Amino acid sequence: MIHSFLIGLVAGARALTPFAAVSEAARRGELPHDNGAPSWLGGPLVAAGSKVLAGGELWGDKLATAPDRIVPAGLLARIVTAGLAGAALAPRKQALAGAALGAGAAVIAAYVTFELRMIAMRRFGQTPTGLVEDGITVGAARWVVSSARR
Secondary structure: OHHHHHHHHHHHHOOOHHHHHHHHHHHOOOOOOOEOOOHHHHOHHHHHHHHHHHHHHHHHOOOOOOOOOOOHHHHHHHHHHHHHHHHHOOEHHHHHHHHHHHHHHHHHHHHHHHHHHHHHHHHHOHHHHHHHHHHHHHHHHHHHHHHHOO
């Protein structure tokens, strides 16, 4: 269940990157055995679409008009995607608990990462801090998903 929590933490920074990582792992059959993933999560269209949307989120985050991650729509996106990803990384019988752990961690991490990003932006600007956050988020999502297989 730790992986459900960790993927939720990652979703606090980027709503779609962890979901895309989990969807791609499901498509490749690389999720843990007896996982709680919905059957459609690993579909080729879902995996491809989630990667496109995650890329759009990474790009859009650098725009001056990008909404804060803690606005209601941003939090809702994190609750949904982290809940699905958390369920997928949990054992099937604990999928609901995994979803709750992922979603809860995402909301908490959204506020923490928002505050950290605001502090960093005052010193380094929006684009550089966003690129660093992107690297951390993509790397963390890949690590969480790959370590869940073991």
